[in-house]
Amino acid sequence: MHCYCVTHHGQPLEDVEKEIPQPKGTEVLLQVKAAGLCHTDLHLWEGYYDLGGGKRLSLEDRGLKPPLTLSHEITGQVVAVGPDAESVRVGMVSLVHPWIGCGECNYCKRGEENLCAKPQQLGIAKPGGFAEYIIVPHPRYLVNIAGLDLAEAAPLACAGVTTYSALKKFGDLIQSEPVVIIGAGGLGLMALELLKAMQAKGAIVVDIDDGKLEAARAAGALSVINSRSEDAAQQLIQATDGGARLILDLVGSNPTLSLALASAARGGHIVICGLMGGEIKLSIPVIPMRPLTIQGSYVGTVEELRELVELVKETHMSAIPVKKLPISQINSAFEDLKDGKVIGRIVLIHEN
The missing domain is CATH 3.40.50.720 (NAD(P)-binding Rossmann-like Domain)
Structure with missing residues (x-):
């Protein structure tokens, strides 16, 4: 499969060929349809957060090193499931909640995985949506978006x-x-x-x-x-x-x-x-x-994402402006975002 990866911070992403992963246990394999690009991706691409006063928090300080497969705003279709994955079927179209924790700490047990001190976020700590396929560790992170446009729904997972x-x-x-x-x-x-x-x-x-x-x-x-x-x-x-x-x-x-x-x-x-x-x-x-x-305030919980999707469906809430680009134009998309040229969101479309 094609993965568009950060191999060197601040340099163009590279199209890397990788094996399609196979789901194990409770894992679910999604074929990615749309993947949003946000400012967090820009910080990850640059390799640091600005702390002010000339200080920086580097990704390496957080244990994150290239190659990185970014994008945490992901919609896709289930194509395979692990033997222990329940309540999910092949063919289901879903939005992915990417803010995943360790699953064992008090935050995770309270459903506040976005606050976990050992995060496993998709598109940051784990491979994200700038790849043709992605592994989601459990069906509970899949949110049914039947009836919604896949590209317009992708930013709901972050923005x-x-x-x-x-x-x-x-x-x-x-x-x-x-x-x-x-x-x-x-x-x-x-x-x-x-x-x-x-x-x-x-x-x-x-x-x-x-x-x-x-x-x-x-x-x-x-x-x-x-x-x-x-x-x-x-x-x-x-x-x-x-x-x-x-x-x-x-x-x-x-x-x-x-x-x-x-x-x-x-x-x-x-x-x-x-x-x-x-x-x-x-x-x-x-x-x-x-x-x-x-x-x-840091992103949100999976339950808040479910509430949000239901609100969108019930109120027929208008989507924000979305510029759809083929994934092959990912580097020009990063430059446009860096230069402040984006109104709304850029969503990269996989040509699969």
Whole structure:
């Protein structure tokens, strides 16, 4: 089978020929149909996360070395099952929950595999969707997406479940308070559609790219603000009638968190999903005196992914813009994402 692998960080992915794996035990073999490309893939391709102050967290420090087969946004068809794989049939079309843990720790036993300290994520620790076939360790990670477009459904496994899990952390306030969404890329547009499906008040969207802001406006944003403006924080305070109660930072950089802190209301709740990197200094008394909640959110659980797919089906939620490309164009797709040219999501289609 063809695998498009990172063999050297920052260099073009290579088409590597490998044997088709055979499922054992509870494993399931999927023929990959569509595989999304997201910013996490970009960090993995580059080989590090920016920690700010000149510090980096390298993949090698996390025990991850090339060759790597990326993509954790995967839809495919079951073509073979291991002898112990139950409740799954050959021919079933599924979305894969990639955020897999060790299966033995307390997090995993509580269903919070995305928080496991010994992660086995597909497309990161284990081979992902930029290959013609992929092994899924157990049928419980397969989510039935009958009736959904395979390419449009693929981003639900990351952009979808990440924003869904993050928005749930705001609780019922999303019904009465607008959410400030920082970042109008694939996750930002997904969050906009989710807020509509959840019958929430709506969102004010912030980005540095006017083209992405126009896409957000077209998707139903209450208003949009270019954060390059010197008075962006004041614009946000005015748009939220005195300060934002709910802020979703989908970029996760020094400028975006600084903007969030500058525009947050008393009692503001900031949830950070983005991993662009950097560091920030914050006076500790500010947190209890305002008082602020600053919370991280990392992808989501398999149950949240199932909830999300059901929400999509029940509400007929619109998909985010998806640019479908043949997998053979994967390197140009990486360059477009790196250069900020992507509206929504690029999904690579396997020509099988």
